[in-house]
Amino acid sequence: MAKxxxxxxxxxxxxxxxVKGIRVAMMTTTHGDGTLHSRPMATCEALDEDGxxxxxxxxxxxxxxxxxxxHHVNVAYSDPNDDRYVSIAGMARIVRDxxxxxxxxxxxxxxxxxxxxxxxxxxxxxxxxxxAEYWDPSAGLFSAIVSR
Amino acid sequence: MAKxxxxxxxxxxxxxxxVKGIRVAMMTTTHGDGTLHSRPMATCEALDEDGxxxxxxxxxxxxxxxxxxxHHVNVAYSDPNDDRYVSIAGMARIVRDxxxxxxxxxxxxxxxxxxxxxxxxxxxxxxxxxxAEYWDPSAGLFSAIVSR
Ligand SMILES: Cc1cc2nc3c(=O)[nH]c(=O)nc-3n(C[C@H](O)[C@H](O)[C@H](O)COP(=O)(O)O)c2cc1C
Numbered sequence: 001m002a003k004x005x006x007x008x009x010x011x012x013x014x015x016x017x018x019v020k021g022i023r024v025a026m027m028t029t030t031h032g033d034g035t036l037h038s039r040p041m042a043t044c045e046a047l048d049e050d051g052x053x054x055x056x057x058x059x060x061x062x063x064x065x066x067x068x069x070x071h072h073v074n075v076a077y078s079d080p081n082d083d084r085y086v087s088i089a090g091m092a093r094i095v096r097d098x099x100x101x102x103x104x105x106x107x108x109x110x111x112x113x114x115x116x117x118x119x120x121x122x123x124x125x126x127x128x129x130x131x132a133e134y135w136d137p138s139a140g141l142f143s144a145i146v147s148r
Numbered sequence: 149m150a151k152x153x154x155x156x157x158x159x160x161x162x163x164x165x166x167v168k169g170i171r172v173a174m175m176t177t178t179h180g181d182g183t184l185h186s187r188p189m190a191t192c193e194a195l196d197e198d199g200x201x202x203x204x205x206x207x208x209x210x211x212x213x214x215x216x217x218x219h220h221v222n223v224a225y226s227d228p229n230d231d232r233y234v235s236i237a238g239m240a241r242i243v244r245d246x247x248x249x250x251x252x253x254x255x256x257x258x259x260x261x262x263x264x265x266x267x268x269x270x271x272x273x274x275x276x277x278x279x280a281e282y283w284d285p286s287a288g289l290f291s292a293i294v295s296r
Contacts, residue, residue, distance in 0.1 A: 026224035036222035040233040074184035076174035
């Protein structure tokens with residue numbers, strides 16, 4: 001896909017649609033020994049106007065320790081039934097913004113945060129997208145790239 | 149899950165079943181600048197008797213350059229419709245074994261390798277599993293871990 005302004009905007013819209021249709025991503029972080037860890041994460045906001053992804057997290061977790069040591073993450077959305085795959089490389093940061101948390105909270109998150117926004121160490125994880133690619137049969141076999 | 153011999157063997161069997169049911173994984177590698185890249189890859193053999201995963205690849209690709217510089221990969225299988233997620237951390241290596249290639253080849257791979265095993269730079273990618281976790285609603289919300 002072209003990297004001019006129009007191609008870029010169209011790719012971003014397409015990316016937003018793909019991500020919305022999948023919701024649960026595998027987020028990969030780097031452990032101190034070089035091992036790459038991934039785990040499923042429910043997307044709360046996909047590609048806001050600044051091109052960021054938002055997730056809820058608990059601060060006392062391996063992923064937050066890994067992210068604090070190395071901000072690089074990959075967020076992969078895949079739906080093998082539909083043959084759609086999205087890879088987003090970005091930089092993750094912990095954000096403790098009560099107002100934003102209230103805006104993004106949804107009851108299904110109680111599975112992981114039974115006490116909701118009263119969990120003592122609940123926070124948001126913001127991923128700033130740096131490079132994105134998708135594979136989508138309707139767009140042919142090749143990947144389209146968004147880079148910032 | 150217990151890390152004793154029996155628990156480990158049962159976890160490995162379960163893992164093999166999960167991976168077989170999903171087939172296309174997102175494989176994450178580390179770029180020289182620290183960025184994490186992922187792309188869909190069709191699994192050709194899942195967890196052989198040595199606990200390895202096998203894929204076909206072309207040698208003239210970004211992923212092979214990244215793997216030659218840093219062998220750590222994460223292979224993530226996810227099926228959002230079924231709410232199943234598997235994360236496998238391992239070490240990847242290029243293997244040029246004609247006999248093994250003939251054994252693992254399947255016609256659906258022609259999509260990426262139109263000339264089949266006659267592609268000049270076709271090779272196998274072997275991922276030695278080091279740590280695996282899965283999230284499966286039938287097993288509760290928690291993950292089971294296989295570690296070697
Ligand atoms: C469903 C699906 C399965 C794929 N399977 C493979 C595969 O088994 N081997 C492979 O080299 N590329 C496969 N590809 C293409 C890769 O995703 C990728 O575009 C290509 O290998 C180049 O990646 P790289 O530039 O990151 O090295 C597959 C693509 C899709 C959509």
